[in-house]
Amino acid sequence: MPSAIVTGATGITGNAIVRHLLKDSSYTKIYTLSRSQPSVQDARVEHACLDLQASAEEMAKGLAGVSAEYIYFCAYLARDNEDEAARVNGALLSSFIKALEITGATKKLKRFVLTCGLKHYGVHLGLPKQPLVESDPPLEDSLGGHQWPPNFYYTQQNILREAAARGNWEWICTLPNDVIGFAKHNFMNEATALGLYCAVSKALPGSQLIYPGNKVNYFINNCWTSAELHAQFCLWAATAPGAGNNIFNVTNGDTQSFQSLWPLLAERFGCTIPENMFDPATTEGYKDEATNVELKNNNPISVHAKTMGIADDPVNSRSPALRLPIDPQKWAQRKDVHEAWNKLKGKYNLDQAAWDKATWGFLTFVLGREWGCVASMSKARKLGWSGYEDTWEAFDRTFDILEKEGIIPPVGQLKYDY
Numbered sequence: 236m237p238s239a240i241v242t243g244a245t246g247i248t249g250n251a252i253v254r255h256l257l258k259d260s261s262y263t264k265i266y267t268l269s270r271s272q273p274s275v276q277d278a279r280v281e282h283a284c285l286d287l288q289a290s291a292e293e294m295a296k297g298l299a300g301v302s303a304e305y306i307y308f309c310a311y312l313a314r315d316n317e318d319e320a321a322r323v324n325g326a327l328l329s330s331f332i333k334a335l336e337i338t339g340a341t342k343k344l345k346r347f348v349l350t351c352g353l354k355h356y357g358v359h360l361g362l363p364k365q366p367l368v369e370s371d372p373p374l375e376d377s378l379g380g381h382q383w384p385p386n387f388y389y390t391q392q393n394i395l396r397e398a399a400a401r402g403n404w405e406w407i408c409t410l411p412n413d414v415i416g417f418a419k420h421n422f423m424n425e426a427t428a429l430g431l432y433c434a435v436s437k438a439l440p441g442s443q444l445i446y447p448g449n450k451v452n453y454f455i456n457n458c459w460t461s462a463e464l465h466a467q468f469c470l471w472a473a474t475a476p477g478a479g480n481n482i483f484n485v486t487n488g489d490t491q492s493f494q495s496l497w498p499l500l501a502e503r504f505g506c507t508i509p510e511n512m513f514d515p516a517t518t519e520g521y522k523d524e525a526t527n528v529e530l531k532n533n534n535p536i537s538v539h540a541k542t543m544g545i546a547d548d549p550v551n552s553r554s555p556a557l558r559l560p561i562d563p564q565k566w567a568q569r570k571d572v573h574e575a576w577n578k579l580k581g582k583y584n585l586d587q588a589a590w591d592k593a594t595w596g597f598l599t600f601v602l603g604r605e606w607g608c609v610a611s612m613s614k615a616r617k618l619g620w621s622g623y624e625d626t627w628e629a630f631d632r633t634f635d636i637l638e639k640e641g642i643i644p645p646v647g648q649l650k651y652d653y
């Protein structure tokens with residue numbers, strides 16, 4: 236009869252974990268924590284509005300009587316600056332653990348599951364070695380002869396390891412890639428921005444769905460992580476024998492690419508794809524919306540350059556860059572795009588906040604980079620994990636939910652139940 240604590244319960248990953256815990260009748264009590272109220276209501280769920288930025292002593296007062304065998308930590312505060320992200324997100328985690336140590340709740344704890352992500356491998360910095368495997372060294376100190384920016388996942392993992400060593404419990408760290416999912420009032424996800432781009436493209440004259448990213452990006456292989464599958468993974472990892480004190484990649488288990496997804500998106504949203512999408516003539520009218528920026532990092536693959544025999548190879552030495560014929564962040568500011576969105580919003584009573592808070596910058600990065608991110612699932616599979624989700628189905632299901640929630644316009648018959 237275990238109980239669980241979920242922090243960040245209103246976010247994309249946390250909300251899915253709460254729903255999956257509710258599907259598991261063995262969990263008798265689920266404590267959910269966040270500053271706002273969660274959308275999930277159930278007799279087994281007890282929510283506390285708690286600010287994890289408070290001091291451990293202050294937090295301990297709000298956590299009186301709250302203890303569990305399993306903790307799922309999904310609280311997250313986005314920061315543009317890497318130093319600040321490490322400071323803020325490190326503090327969220329360390330104060331929370333200290334608060335549980337003060338109340339004595341850690342005595343009951345068996346496993347603490349922390350959600351991190353594939354940025355663990357520096358996929359946001361440049362080309363990494365692929366597939367990404369958990370034994371790859373963290374990009375810290377002067378690994379490979381380069382200085383690497385701070386990474387808040389390393390800060391959090393160090394905090395977690397030290398705390399587990401102090402207590403009598405085990406830690407797990409999950410590394411999902413771009414998460415496909417939905418959480419109410421949270422518009423910061425790839426599916427929302429993609430869905431809005433497609434819906435407005437349909438409403439523009441010609442209904443053409445032009446790929447805003449670069450041609451290399453269109454053809455590279457990638458992996459994604461469904462929020463549902465990630466939740467199932469977290470529940471599995473909490474109790475799987477031998478899984479404790481480990482980091483795990485968590486991806487859907489298929490390999491996908493925009494060369495396959497784009498035609499599916501066009502069909503779903505009723506658009507056509509231009510015959511020669513990467514001909515500059517196709518994006519002639521979007522010259523002001525192009526982006527070409529070099530990132531000031533080394534490619535993470537450079538750490539392996541000598542072993543791989545590519546020390547002076549352009550694959551290793553070329554500066555990573557973001558290149559987009561149509562940068563979604565600039566596209567979303569265009570007058571014709573705004574007018575099309577306003578018409579859709581009026582006709583279907585859509586949520587303006589979804590447009591205002593859509594993470595266009597996330598799309599700029601995901602579609603503008605010239606490298607893919609494919610992670611191996613071997614480590615978890617060797618321990619018995621057999622979960623799988625089809626990436627397109629995860630997108631399609633999420634678009635159905637976004638339609639139901641009035642974030643993107645309806646395009647026809649909904650296929651999935653939520």
Ligand SMILES: NC(=O)c1ccc[n+]([C@@H]2O[C@H](COP(=O)([O-])OP(=O)(O)OC[C@H]3O[C@@H](n4cnc5c(N)ncnc54)[C@H](OP(=O)(O)O)[C@@H]3O)[C@@H](O)[C@H]2O)c1
Binds near residue numbers: 249352411421
């Ligand atoms: N989303 C993705 O595509 C993605 C991909 C890979 C990895 N990840 C990683 O997954 C982890 C979880 O991110 P997410 O995407 O699930 O985040 P999210 O959707 O932005 O949710 C963040 C959660 O944290 C809570 N929170 C924020 N500040 C808080 C505070 N001061 N006190 C208490 N609760 C607070 C928020 O609730 P309130 O605002 O109500 O407090 C919300 O429930 C992060 O490490 C992220 O980097 C995410």
